[in-house]
Amino acid sequence: RKEVEQDPGPFNVPEGATVAFNCTYSNSASQSFFWYRQDCRKEPKLLMSVYSSGNEDGRFTAQLNRASQYISLLIRDSKLSDSATYLCVVNQAGTALIFGKGTTLSVSS
């Protein structure tokens, strides 16, 4: 079983749509959780950290459920510029980040 699993998509949505991505992780010792964004095989860039209490950054909302080892990302009012691959990332303190395969989002006008 892979450490971090995501639905690869692609998710094709119109501008203004709300889209949700899910992710599960297998290592219960994981301590930190993130969503990264990757464009056109460029380096991944941190989108937001994920906390058990849930956190929001503008149109983006992230949730973590430690009991079910589940992470989600909600994007509201999708923009064309949101088109990218979204990577679910976990790690334990002091270790390297472990990446999911990514979920591809394509927003069209």
Add this chain to the structure above:
Amino acid sequence: GAVVSQHPSRVICKSGTSVKIECRSLDFQATTMFWYRQFPKQSLMLMATSNEGSKATYEQGVEKDKFLINHASLTLSTLTVTSAHPEDSSFYICSARAAGSNQPQHFGDGTRLSIL
């Protein structure tokens, strides 16, 4: 913010060539550097972890004699792909982290390696 510089960004070379990729932390001391590889439509896979002044720790399935990692200073790590073959063609990305287990990882821009 912290910056990591990776060079070169693109390499095209013949099979059998050895290729060196550099990763530099520009405004912080990177006690730990990580090397990842990403094949098309795949996730970033950790290849190895290197701590300054120590031998790198390789992930299972990564040949240490083929992927030579040197982390001789707190600002520079290099990855050398020795005798590269077409199957080594991939996107290689480094990341660097300062001392302290809760420090974030900062990524380089990546190197796209194509072996003909």
